[in-house]
Amino acid sequence: MKITATFIDEISHDIPHQNWGPKEWRQDFLHMKAIGIDTVVMIRCGFRKFLTYPSPYLTNTMACFSPTQDLVKLFLELATECSFDFYFGIYDSGEYWDTGDMSVEIEVNKKVIEEAYEKYGQSPAFKGWYLSLELSRKTKGAVSAIRDLGHHAKEVSGGLPVLISPWIDGPKAVMAASSKLTKATGISLEKHAQEWDEIFKGIQGAIDIVAFQDGHLNFEDLKDYLAVNKALADKYGFISWTNTESFDRDMPIKFFPIKFDKLHYKLSKAHEVGMAKAITFEFSHFMSPQSAYIQARHLYNRYMAHYLHHEKEE
Numbered sequence: 275m276k277i278t279a280t281f282i283d284e285i286s287h288d289i290p291h292q293n294w295g296p297k298e299w300r301q302d303f304l305h306m307k308a309i310g311i312d313t314v315v316m317i318r319c320g321f322r323k324f325l326t327y328p329s330p331y332l333t334n335t336m337a338c339f340s341p342t343q344d345l346v347k348l349f350l351e352l353a354t355e356c357s358f359d360f361y362f363g364i365y366d367s368g369e370y371w372d373t374g375d376m377s378v379e380i381e382v383n384k385k386v387i388e389e390a391y392e393k394y395g396q397s398p399a400f401k402g403w404y405l406s407l408e409l410s411r412k413t414k415g416a417v418s419a420i421r422d423l424g425h426h427a428k429e430v431s432g433g434l435p436v437l438i439s440p441w442i443d444g445p446k447a448v449m450a451a452s453s454k455l456t457k458a459t460g461i462s463l464e465k466h467a468q469e470w471d472e473i474f475k476g477i478q479g480a481i482d483i484v485a486f487q488d489g490h491l492n493f494e495d496l497k498d499y500l501a502v503n504k505a506l507a508d509k510y511g512f513i514s515w516t517n518t519e520s521f522d523r524d525m526p527i528k529f530f531p532i533k534f535d536k537l538h539y540k541l542s543k544a545h546e547v548g549m550a551k552a553i554t555f556e557f558s559h560f561m562s563p564q565s566a567y568i569q570a571r572h573l574y575n576r577y578m579a580h581y582l583h584h585e586k587e588e
Contacts, residue, residue, distance in 0.1 A: 275545035276425030276581050277518060279313035279361075279553035280306060280561075281439075284345050285321045285330050289521075289529060289559055296348055302558050303352040309561070309578065314443035315361040315437065315553065318406040319346065322368040332387050336367060336382065346394055346476055357525065360397070362390055363404040364423065369475055370415075376407055384426050391430050402435040403427040405481070409473070410441045417476035424480030435482035439553075440518045441500055442466065444490035448524045457494065460491070467502045474510040485515035485553050488540050489523045497543040504547045515551040516544035520560040531560040531569040534576040 283289065297534060306314070318408070319326050327346040331337040339346050346372070353360040365386045369378045388404070394400055405423055409416040424436045444460035461469075474484075486503050500516065506516040518540050521529040541552055554561065563571040 275530070275541045275549065275552055276310050277520075277541070277552045277554045277557075277561075277577075278310055279315065279515070279551060280311055280557035281315045281317040281553065281555045282349065282558065283317045283556050284326050285324055287321050290566060292430075292558065294558075295343070296562065299348060299577040300352055300355075301564060302562055303356050303358070303569075304576070305562055306358075306562070307356045307559055309557075310582065311358070311557065313359045313361070313401075313551075313553070314349065315404045316346065316349060316363040317404065317556070318366050319386065320365045321516055322366075327390075327393070329386070331385050332382075335385070336365075347391070350394055350397040350399050354397060358399060359401035359405045360399040362400065363406045364427075366406050366478075370407060375414045375505060376409065376419040377482050379407055380419050380422050380573065385422050386392050393507060395431060402433070402437060402482075404437045404439075408476045408574070409443055410440065410443050417473060420477045421480040423576075426559040430551045434479065437483040437485060438477075438481050439487055439555075440470075440484045440488045444495070444499075445492060446490045462499055463495075463502060466499060467506065470503070470506050471509075472507055476510070478510045482510065482515045483515055484567070485517040485551075487519060487555070488544070489519035492540060493536070496540060497546060498551070500543055501547045504549060513551075514549050515553050516540075516549045518544065518552045518554050520554045520556065521579075529560075531565075531567050532574045534573055534580070537573070537577070538580065 320332055320338060325332060325341050326341050327344050333340055350360055364383045367379060367382060370376045371457050405420055406417055441582050445456045486505050491499055506512045520532050520537060522532040544552060559565055560570050561574050563574050
């Protein structure tokens with residue numbers, strides 16, 4: 275199974291910003307194309323006060339800062355040039371992370387969805403939505419937020435697909451700011467299956483694609499959870515992607531590019547359970563030849579040698 279999609283984390287909430295302009299972004303899209311990527315997902319259009327595009331609504335309503343470049347416009351132009359599908363990630367006010375109640379994000383994002391589609395929806399590359407509000411287990415207000423925003427995005431855009439990327443409450447599910455790498459216990463497979471059956475039932479019809487993050491579990495347990503995720507998605511009519519994280523959660527410094535063998539292992543388990551597509555978080559920092567991390571270019575080379583050069587030889 276190959277990586278054919280990537281998130282674009284331009285706000286860079288908890289990883290360093292690379293300060294790229296149009297030249298660097300164009301080169302990165304070409305690197306993405308070379309590796310076999312055909313889909314890019316902007317992980318969020320804004321976080322707290324910082325934005326990826328000049329939004330009159332968010333600058334007026336949320337007192338956000340207007341950016342120096344319109345990255346959504348740039349990403350859509352580059353996606354069109356490279357024949358990529360582009361998914362627009364909605365806004366994260368940060369209030370949910372402070373309060374634990376996701377319902378506070380509904381009304382602001384309904385306006386963002388309307389504004390974004392009016393501004394960019396005519397681009398041939400604009401192919402869907404990403405609901406940036408990460409959920410796990412029975413997060414307060416999560417089901418109603420995902421359901422309402424998914425339906426609204428579809429209504430505004432004439433039914434374009436909606437993607438979510440939840441996280442599994444495994445032993446590595448600790449906050450990025452924490453000095454710890456793991457916690458004492460993670461959710462059991464049975465409890466995970468029970469809770470996500472309830473969540474999927476509540477959001478059925480509002481979303482189309484589910485890409486669970488794969489980095490919060492011990493490697494030996496991953497396949498079992500992936501299989502449960504795939505079975506539940508099939509039950510409720512969702513398409514199953516896997517969010518194959520290309521950064522390492524096992525290192526004391528957060529976050530570095532992952533060891534290739536770990537990435538290969540996770541992709542192989544996703545293939546074994548029948549996932550439809552692999553998206554990574556994320557190419558530009560952790561796999562790109564022009565990343566600020568020198569390890570990323572070596573990961574790119576190992577990936578190309580294993581998945582593409584070897585394939586050509588066969």
